[in-house]
Amino acid sequence: MACIEARCLRKTFGTTIALDGVDLRVEEGRILGLIGPNGAGKTTALNAILGLIPFQGEMKVLGRDPWGARDQLMRDVSFIADVAVLPRWIRVSRLLDYVGGVHPRFDRAKAEGFLAKTTIKRASKVRELSKGMVAQLHLALVMAIDAKLLVLDEPTLGLDILYRKQFYDSLLNDYFDGTRTIIVTTHQVEEVQDVLTDLMFIDRGRIVLECSMEEFESRYLEVMVNPEHVVAARALKPIHERTVFGRSVLLFDHADHEQLAALGDVRRPSIADLFVAVMSNQAGHTHGEAK
């Protein structure tokens, strides 16, 4: 069964088009990275999935209409909107009481177990915790909820590298079990590269690239071309070209590995490399223009 199924999603804010006919299908047990420049429509797409905003088009999340039944949906869906949404006035112990009191699938013992590995005190108020600790606390809450879908919108924004690493490690080791589905948006693309099973680029309200990580690894190759082979390499129609230390680096889609090896050093591009290539190929795209 598909976890999320959407057809022709459209959302406009005044004259700005945030989602422009998005078709989406996310199967259960996937970890999807939704990557896009600022204002591309990532958060809008997530908000529509979570039932936080109305939209045009059809969508079913876990078989439910998200806008019509947000509170029902939230029994099976967890989300971390960004680092700073936990109420600052609440005490950690009371936050656990509250979530335990309203969420049928919250396992308090589990949350306490996660918190025991941190330095967060039960008696502290959220405002007394550091940004990293707040993120740990929110993650502990979410991981103790037996949800089917977890949505993470820039979950590690503003955290230092140790917390960011730990965040994704916990998520993979202690939470993801192959049946849950996770959708994550982030600008720190390199950090989620090894986490994802699927990849989606979104730009100006449209999906511009959609592939699984296996596909990504087999399809794209990057070559640092020897100067004498540049012309020959360009003839093979690279999707992007950049210059590193005076040498041309060309990115190819569906190219033959051996043919490329003759032209220079072949390596697998990172998601960030592909992202830059795809975004700069978007006709008329000017970064930062959006919403």
Place this chain on the structure above:
Amino acid sequence: MNNPSNSVPESPVDSHAIAPASTSPTRPFYWSVRRELWENRSICVAPLIVAVVVLFGFLVSTIGLPERRRAVLLLDPAKARAAIQMPYNVAAMMLIFTAFIVGVFYCLDALHGERRDRSILFWKSLPVSDLTTLLSKATIPLAVLPLITFAIIVVTQFVMLLWTSAFLILHGMSPASTWINFPLFQQSLILLYGLVAIALWHAPIYGWALLVSGWARRATFLWAVVPFLAIGFFEKITFGTSHFALMLKHRLLGFAPNAFAFELHRNVAIDSLLQLTPGRYLSTPGVWLGLVFAAICIVAGIRLRRYRGPL
């Protein structure tokens, strides 16, 4: 699904059964009300502070009590009764007024604060409906605050009675005149009735404040108050009348002449259960119009919160 090593007792309360996952019973409304009390400590603290101030004032005022009491007892019984009751009624009224102010400001922030600090994204990530949220927030001024006010007033008056009695006994007088003229148990019943009547009467004010707090992006107090002032001034300037201002005054204080019968007694105090007129009060259109208006505001607030995100 997940491993079943779950310490929370499993329960079939959860009606929707998509997955056989372990679920524990939930009480969203109960916890939402408690959450409001955690966040807004002023709901308890403000009346307590006022009670302490009142008690302190009363304590100071007892210095000349024996002489005053002797003089009062020479008056005719009704006047004496009114004079003895006076400080108790003043204490009650100050606390009721405090609760009203706290309730209005609570409502003005109830749906605004969560958008201002972005925590609405967290609350909305939990399986608590907007209906439950709005009802739990409306419960604070309509039920929780009146109950807290009731408890604090009764305790305050009881302390005042004990203090007066002790002081009179020390000065060789009988404290009976106080207890006879201010029968605490009966006065508590009257107070409880009064608080219910006031809560029903003020429901549209709280409903309106809740609606504005969910709607306005900033300055909720101004948005809630200025339109009414503007209409009042407009009427005064244009037609030279003040029907609208009188209507507002009626909405603030109009519960009293409907919920109580003052004409039975010569003084203004309410000190007999015979003065309670619940039948007349409940047949006053103003009560029901107000409740309908409050209900409309709350329903609108529920719909509005669905669309609302962080500011």
